Amino acid sequence: MADRAEAHIDANQSRFIEELKQFMRFPSVSAQRARDKDTRACAEWLVEHFRKLGLEAQLIDIGGQPIVRAAAKGKKSRRVLIYGHYDVQPEDPLAEWKTPPFEPTIRDGILYGRGATDDKGQVFAHIKAIESLLATEGELPCEVMFLLEGEEESGGDALPRYVRQAREELACDAVVISDSTMYDANTPAITNGLRGIFTFEFTVKGPSSDVHSGAYGGAIANPAMVVAQILAACVSPEGKVLVPHFYDDVAPLEDWERENFRKLGFDDQALARELSIPRLHGEAGYSTLERLWARPTFEVNGVLGGYQGQGAKTIIPASATAKVSVRLVPHQDPARIRDLVFEHIRGVCPDTVRLEIPGCAMSPPVLFDVNTPVIRAAQEALRKGFGREAVFIRCGGSIPVVSTFVEQLRCPVVLMGFGLDSDHPHGPNEHFSLDSFIRGAKAAVHLLRAI
Secondary structure (H helix, E strand, C coil): CHHHHHHHHHHCHHHHHHHHHHHHCCCCECCCHHHHHHHHHHHHHHHHHHHHCCCEEEEECCCCCCEEEEEECEEEEEEEEEEEECCECCCCCHHHCCCCCCCCEEECCEEECCCCCCCHHHHHHHHHHHHHHHHHHCCEEEEEEEEEECCHHHCCCHHHHHHHHCCCCCCCCEEEECCCECCECCECEEEEEECEEEEEEEEEECCCCCEEHHHHECCECCHHHHHHHHHHCCECCCCCECCCCCCCCCCCCCHHHHHHHHHCCCCHHHHHHHHCCCCCCCCCCCCHHHHHHCCCEEEEEEEEECCCCCCCCCEECCEEEEEEEEEECCCCCHHHHHHHHHHHHHHHCCCCCEEECCCEEEECCEECCCCCHHHHHHHHHHHHHHCCCCEEEEECCCCHHHHHHHHHHCCCEEECCCECHHHCCCCCCCEEEHHHHHHHHHHHHHHHHHC
């Protein structure tokens, strides 16, 4: 029976790809209010698409971008909740795209366009798996519910609020998420850990307006320089975070996972070539995968202040701002780290300027037990779909809604991604392998059967 579903996927892959292109043409950039109509139109398109497949589908409006909810009964009462998001990152910088970001284009078996891998292509693989099972068997092996949000890329809280409000009716046996990656182009993977995140910005204010650097230089503190000094007091040149007690609660890797990282045979030189940098950099005493997946970081996302135009303008800026993201690992508590970081920044900031820290956003790290039946079922499904054994990896990024599902639904969460970090998910020329799209749909078929 599974072979019939796979055959349906193979026979209809051209149509599936054209439908995916339709999905990707919506510029559903949730961070930009000017795109609200496009974002909602994308959600409405999904609802109609689900209904054509025979699922009950609706929009959930509780403020912010709408949530798409779709459901279908199955032979067994066990229920799988499939999460994803239909919103996308802004397309900037537009000049660096080789083809228009919202006109999907195929080159050498790769689909280019905003949302290709994050997350429209990966979500659509699950939708086409459902279609193929219904078309060949007339029913699903278990109950399925989709929850697709429109605010993942803009940090909205509509979905977490909805999950908390509707947790009883959303009760399920597993949550499946494909918003992560494979290990490499040929090796499927299950992500068993995500770093948490704590983001904030701080502003240093000096004179009431920009002033002449000759007339006042040497007599007043330069806010841009103070920002640089504060940041330098937070992280060493080698990447070690200098905030006191920052590492107190970091969970060390278990022996099996450290050995698993080693066996993956990560190529440091290949990553440096991919990123066009002279060599890698990071905290001493740890491998690259350990740094990426299992160690916390303090990263400067942007520094703003002073003159940014062409040529010289000799000023001392009135203010300067730094934007920071702190990645956290199990068992670090975001609230405790926030307090430690803010206390440290206030302590190293001189009294010659004024410091403002307006607020922050946080999401905890997660780590899953790999020895559960659902995880083992996902391993087997990926093996069948991709023809190779799946490996366990962690993800250096964060998916905040995962912790919401864990806390509210209290069921296993399976992170089985079909994309790659090198797919440029937040950058220009985002893309997704069509082979991974088709194999991912087949793996999704096998996972529903196993569950």
